[in-house]
């Protein structure tokens with residue numbers, strides 16, 4: 001197959017691993033920097049150009065859209081879709097995953113377990129949101145944050161009110177969420193491919209840090225999921241419409257809760273911790289998925 005990987009840089013670990021796996025499995029692989037793509041819209045022949053050259057017809061594509069550039073990344077992904085290219089994670093699913101509120105609404109709509117979460121525009125209405133939390137401390141999250149940036153802990157309700165006012169004062173859209181005290185500093189990252197969790201790790205933040213992001217200095221260890229956790233992780237990816245996803249869970253006294261679904265999950269931390277070749281598994285899945293789409 002001729003496979004396009006949409007990525008800002010071919011030297012990124014995940015992009016490089018997917019490229020290597022694709023080549024090893026006998027495919028032609030081209031990395032397209034989506035910030036150097038041009039989409040040309042003509043009714044009968046939509047085109048994609050990369051660095052001034054018209055792109056050939058691809059058999060499949062894998063978007064790796066980092067935070068901050070989702071508009072351009074999803075525009076290129078959508079262009080490939082309208083050109084009939086099977087794309088492993090659709091533009092709509094990526095856009096949904098990038099918006100934390102939309103993502104939680106999809107999860108809640110499918111009956112999946114999430115922490116109590118609220119959203120409102122006006123400072124006057126923050127009391128309504130705070131009164132719906134099951135915890136004394138709350139977590140506030142910028143709608144489009146990632147790697148733990150824009151996720152802050154308010155230990156008391158007065159701090160929560162003040163923080164909300166500060167965020168709204170600069171017109172930042174922010175979610176309010178119950179803080180899961182028993183999970184502070186620890187979460188699970190489940191790497192979902194199709195209808196399976198291909199690998200899972202437990203991440204632990206450094207002392208005093210409630211966020212367990214690897215980008216914030218957390219450490220990772222392989223973890224065995226319960227059948228229920230695996231089921232929740234797969235269902236969460238499917239609720240957002242993702243074939244490949246990084247689903248983050250918190251282990252709580254009331255079972256696993258989904259806190260995040262990532263459409264371009266990084267391979268480095270989880271491959272190194274588990275020694276599982278997720279790049280190869282992703283390409284193997286892509287091969288079957290493309291064939292299934294041709295047959296059906």
Ligand code: ADP
Pocket residue numbers: 115139141145146147148149151177178179180181183184185186187210211212213248259260
């Ligand atoms: P990001 O997309 O920026 O990684 P997350 O929602 O995944 O944002 O939050 C970052 C980290 O903060 C999580 O990995 C988790 O360790 C911690 N965290 C997030 N939400 C909660 C919560 N409701 N209760 C306790 N810890 C949380």
